[in-house]
Amino acid sequence: MSHKGRVCIIDDDEAVRESLRLLLFTAGYQTCQYASGDALLAEPDRPDVDVYLLDFRMPGTDGMSLHQQLVAEGCRVPVIFVTGHGDIPLAVSAMQRGAADFLTKPFEESKLLEKIDTAVSHFRALRVELAEQQALRARLEQLTPRERDVLRLVVQGLSNKQAAVELNISPRTVEIHRARVMEKTGADSVATLVRMTSDLDDADPGLT
């Protein structure tokens, strides 16, 4: 049975965790919980989740520091702060650091669900994109150095003849390398190759 997504609740107040769990369950989400930021960070096998719901004020590692830590690790999972302490400078700071959203109590449950929905669907789309990039990277790694050279020149718009001159090989050889590049990357056209490599470049400058 599929569910709408997995939400990780981090709050030191058990009653709050339980009420969020119930709300999310009714709305079709799976949840996991931690009573503190430290507990999450100490977890060796972190659960695979689509969004974090963080309280701000927690003993030990507070919500802000936890968010900072996750960002520093390169974690792309969206973070939504849910807190009784709605002070503007902190909220703005959280948003500048990349929080997906920030809700102050009391809030409407429907609002929270709406924001979770948005965050989860964005993240799932991002996950697909990241997986595609990963797959493409793996395919590019299969290229020989010469094939990589040809790829680089082809996406820059050089013709086979121009590439041949640049690389000091025959146009026929360029053609062969090019065919192999297309095969290995699964691209159906130069335009596709350009798109693939520019997507990767945006994510990972200097890769190609």
Add this chain to the structure above:
Amino acid sequence: MAENDHLVLVLEPDEAVRSALSSLLRHHGWRVTARAEGAALAEVLTATSPLVLICETALPDMTATAVLSLCVAAGVPVVFTSHRNETQKAVDLMRKGALDFLEKPFPQKRLLEVLEELRVRARVKQK
């Protein structure tokens, strides 16, 4: 005082605040155009290409969200200011692309730092 070609656009309905803010910015070498309301904002943005807009959320004739949309479209960063305790509004505007949101009375130092950062970034981009 650094030599500065950049324009700071200020939207602030309160005359005293508008005046004080303009003085402060000019004292620090910024060119300032200050208005009391959002009328003709789109035209002003195109005509003057400001480095940044500093905007009070409670304008008499435009919502903060409308101001932000115009500025995002024009590529002009916005720093909102507010005398109201409106956390959700602040979060909303940040999520939609505002650069910053400062509660009044706002820390002058912070505002000047934000402006300075923008000026440096603009110079780097020009190179």
